[in-house]
Amino acid sequence: MRSRLRAITHPIASQKNGAPGFCCGIGVARQPEATRYNHLAVTRLFSTVVLFSSALAFAQQPLVLLDPARGGAETGGRIADRTDEKQVTLQMASRLASLLRARGFAVELTRETDADTSNDARAALANTTHPIACVLLHASTAGTGVHLYTTSMPQVNPDPSVPALWDQAQAAYADRSRAMAGELSTAFGRSRLPISSGTTWMRPLDNMQCPAVAVEVSPQKDGTGPEDPSYQNKVAEVIAGSMLSWRNKVASMMPPPPPPPPPKPVTDGVAKPATATSPSTTPSAPKPVTVPKPAAAPAAIGTPSTTPKSVAPKPVAPKPVVPRPVPVAPAGTNQ
Numbered sequence: 001m002r003s004r005l006r007a008i009t010h011p012i013a014s015q016k017n018g019a020p021g022f023c024c025g026i027g028v029a030r031q032p033e034a035t036r037y038n039h040l041a042v043t044r045l046f047s048t049v050v051l052f053s054s055a056l057a058f059a060q061q062p063l064v065l066l067d068p069a070r071g072g073a074e075t076g077g078r079i080a081d082r083t084d085e086k087q088v089t090l091q092m093a094s095r096l097a098s099l100l101r102a103r104g105f106a107v108e109l110t111r112e113t114d115a116d117t118s119n120d121a122r123a124a125l126a127n128t129t130h131p132i133a134c135v136l137l138h139a140s141t142a143g144t145g146v147h148l149y150t151t152s153m154p155q156v157n158p159d160p161s162v163p164a165l166w167d168q169a170q171a172a173y174a175d176r177s178r179a180m181a182g183e184l185s186t187a188f189g190r191s192r193l194p195i196s197s198g199t200t201w202m203r204p205l206d207n208m209q210c211p212a213v214a215v216e217v218s219p220q221k222d223g224t225g226p227e228d229p230s231y232q233n234k235v236a237e238v239i240a241g242s243m244l245s246w247r248n249k250v251a252s253m254m255p256p257p258p259p260p261p262p263p264k265p266v267t268d269g270v271a272k273p274a275t276a277t278s279p280s281t282t283p284s285a286p287k288p289v290t291v292p293k294p295a296a297a298p299a300a301i302g303t304p305s306t307t308p309k310s311v312a313p314k315p316v317a318p319k320p321v322v323p324r325p326v327p328v329a330p331a332g333t334n335q
Helices: 002-010 033-059 085-102 119-129 168-188 230-255
Strands: 020-024 026-028 062-068 078-080 107-109 134-140 146-153 195-202 212-217
Touching: 062 085, 078 085, 078 168, 085 107, 085 134, 085 230, 107 146, 107 168, 134 230, 146 168, 168 212, 168 230
Parallel strands: 062 107, 062 134, 134 212, 146 195
Antiparallel strands: 020 026, 146 212
């Protein structure tokens, strides 16, 4: 009885004379070694292709930076009983990040926990990740609906070879930030949420090198506050939907490159800097001494010399002696 149970439960019975083993009465043929190795190689290759495709798809995903305001010791305003602004902004950022990832975006958050995060650290993350959009999330009990804010700085197209000033970093993206705010305003208008737009001087918005818009969520007309989960979902849906259209527009809004510098004058195959007078101005460096040319034939008496004077010393040639005409007395006179 024990031998029969052992034969049934044993996975593969012993083989004799190359015959196939049996498992529970079913014949199992041994797989050739070459076939097993080929299957293993194909499996590994397929896994490598899948990982490479996933990495490539992630690299091609447009990035959106979310900045939930406040955090840590900076609680912000009191939104509701036992609810501070820092809690509401982090909740909205988490909901919005999930919606953006579902739509094919890569997402970075300046903070994912209740941690102290300085304005400089928030801006530095935006300036090193190069997102197509920076959304700064705020919450307030003042006003009604959603308020959009962009920088008050005018658009400036700086020289890319010159580092931008920290407090003026947003100036190069001012037009794109206002265009993104227009996209958000149109989307919120379709959702029938009260919407208003304005400009402001605010950190870290003014320090970011990306299209940046601050979104402040205030209570609705019926009194529903920003801490309400359904209200947060509605706001997040509008922002995530507007990012789809913004992704197609931001690539065509790059500022034109600066004009190229004027060409430098070339003399004797060597580029020399242009001066204020003329490209052919003699440089201040002394010229090398050249061998003097042979002296020209002497000019006739009474004819002005046209030979140009040279700065370099020249050997003085002896003047030829020209005989003067002797006056002849007229005939019949004494000499």
